[in-house]
Amino acid sequence: MTAPERRERERQALRAKILQAARDLFLAHGIEAVTMRKIADAVEYTPPVLYAHFADKSALLTALCEEDLTLFHAALQRAARRADPVERIRRMGKHYVDFALEHPHHYRLLFMTPFPEEQIAAKAAQVEEGTTQGQSSYALLRDAVAECIATGRFEKHHKDAERVAQVLWGAVHGVVSLWILHARNPEIEWRAPRATAFELVDAALDGLCIGAAATSRTSS
Amino acid sequence: MTAPERRERERQALRAKILQAARDLFLAHGIEAVTMRKIADAVEYTPPVLYAHFADKSALLTALCEEDLTLFHAALQRAARRADPVERIRRMGKHYVDFALEHPHHYRLLFMTPFPEEQIAAKAAQVEEGTTQGQSSYALLRDAVAECIATGRFEKHHKDAERVAQVLWGAVHGVVSLWILHARNPEIEWRAPRATAFELVDAALDGLCIGAAATSRTSS
DNA sequence: AAGATATGCTAACGCCGTTAGATGTCCGAA
DNA sequence: TTCGGACATCTAACGGCGTTAGCATATCTT
Structure with missing residues (x-):
């Protein structure tokens, strides 16, 4: 256990402590x-210390x-373990809500x-060089939709999976x-928003699917 | 034209000028x-003057x-001049988007x-004493939905107009x-979000309405 | 002309994010 | 073992924010 190693460990520990303090404040009071000042208070350091771990507040x-x-x-991925793509979409909607x-x-x-500008630029660069992980939650949904379209589950005029x-x-x-x-x-x-959201998902799927009347309504 | 009258007029003029300056800043740069300081700059007064016309920034x-x-x-109301309630909903959706x-x-x-707390309290008081004008945009939509339900245009399990x-x-x-x-x-x-929104409204209405296949799709 | 009233200003308070510069503290090498 | 550098941390400050207190000044009323 060399000294630089220990220092690095302590560094990471403080970083984690800062993030946790931010999360606590966030959950407790929005x-x-x-x-930055309140986070610093919570971890019992002075504000400038935070800037040794995060470039600025937005990065934090x-x-x-x-x-x-x-x-x-992860929650969405668990919900997506369904063979039937329409049911997969319905379950993902439920877990999303x-x-x-x-x-x-x-x-x-x-x-x-709103996204900070910096983040957008960073992502644009990733997409440019193809480094994007492609396993985003959105992709889960889009792929399920694509499967519905490919297997003829949707009315023919709904043919753009992205849309x-x-x-x-x-x-x-x-x-x-x-x-x-x-x-x-x-x-x-x-x-109750849960029921409202389910009703919309059901109605939309009813509208999208061939053979109208819903297969399995979202019950719980 | 008494002097107090003139002063009152000037007061209102400045108030309007402040609002316009705020709007300009808002439209130009979000x-x-x-x-408060930039608005004051724009109307060529010092910041405290704004507080003679608005209790605080949130009130402004x-x-x-x-x-x-x-x-x-008003835009929504114009769109709502349709006899058929389903088409009325579709048109309101279009104008909303x-x-x-x-x-x-x-x-x-x-x-x-997010609403400032103060506004919520004020509205709650209005609702309490029944002063609410009831002509909100939401009411336009809800009434159209209620008409759809009353005239049997929706599937029977969609019976709650609010929902x-x-x-x-x-x-x-x-x-x-x-x-x-x-x-x-x-x-x-x-x-394009316009087309996406129309597609969702159409799909949802298809799902809600009896006799599936859409009556008149949103074309433009 | 004098007093009341309204209008606008300067200056400040206490927040905010962020940075510069000083201070101390520990570690590795001579 | 002591010196020098790297690092951690602090104090102090800058410029911005919303907001308020207190004072000057102009304008109306009598």
């Missing part, structure tokens, strides 16, 4: 409570996102917050994000 | 550029929202930004808000 939040995105992707409603703060951070995937993503995202932002608006008699 | 933004909400509501895509900044402010209205709102909101936030993510081959 994104607006996540402040990105690191947080990536951890949660991995979790999210459940993740969003169980972790609304994370969902807001992941999908309802239909975006249709379905939009469906679940719309219901949960409306709920997360506007649930407290008392002008509207909100229904 | 919400994060709308700063709310005033801006309300103007745009009126515009939005067009508004969102033509004014993405406004859409972000109106529907993709179905929330399903349809979620559909259009999902597609346009995903696009507005994530269009620049190069990992995804984005399709």
Whole structure:
């Protein structure tokens, strides 16, 4: 155990501690409570120390996102273990909604917050050189849609897998994000968002599929 | 023309000028550029002056929202002049999407930004005492849905007008808000959001309506 | 002309993200 | 064993933010 090794270990430990503190603040009081100064307070260091581990606040939040995105992707992947592509889509929708409603703060951070410019540039570079891992959650959905199209499960005029995937993503995202932002608006008699989202997914799949009447409705 | 009258007029003129400056900043550089100090600069006053016209920044933004909400509501109302309730829903969806895509900044402010607590409390009070105008855009949609249900246009298991209205709102909101936030993510081959949204509305209506195959598809 | 009222300003407070520069502390080599 | 450099950490500050207090000044009313 050389000294540089130990130092590196301590470095990583502090980095993890910082991320955890940020996560705690975030979960307890929402994104607006996540402040470089408060994170520093929580780990009992002064603010500049954070900049030895993260280029800036946006990089710190990105690191947080990536951890949660991995979790999210894993949940979706478990849901995608179905042979029938239509049922696969339905189950992915269900798990998507459940993740969003169980972790609304994370969902807001992941999908309802504008990307920092830097991240976009980084990703564009990855895509350019083909390094993109291609195993994104979106790809799971798009592939299921493509399978539906290839095996003739959809009405013939729905033939663009990317577009239909975006249709379905939009469906679940719309219901949960409306709920997360506007649930407290008392002008509207909100229904339980889980049921609402399922109803939309079911209706959309009914509309997409050949032979109308739904195969297996989302029950729970 | 008494002097107090003139002063009041000047007061309102300055108020309008402030709002316009805020709107200009907002349209030119997005919400994060709308700063009390920058607004003050634009109208050639010092920042404290703004507080003689608006309680705080959130009240100023709310005033801006309300103007745009009126515009939005008017656009939707024009679209709702259709006898057939299903076609009415389809047209409202179309105009909703067009508004969102033509004014993405406004859409972000109106529907993709968390409400300040104060506003929620104010609305709750209105609802409590029954002062709510009931002519909200959401009500337009819900009433069209209720008409569909009452006249037996929907499958019998879709019987909750509130829920179905929330399903349809979620559909259009999902597609346009995903696009507005994530269009620049190069990992995804984005399709034109207008067509995507129309496809979702059509599919959902196909799924909701009795007698499957769409009546009149959204063409343009 | 004098007093009241409204208008606008300067200056400041306490937050924020971030950076520069000083200080100390430990490690490896002479 | 002591010296020099690398590293960790701190204090202090900059410029921005929303917001408020207190003062000057201009304008109306009597």
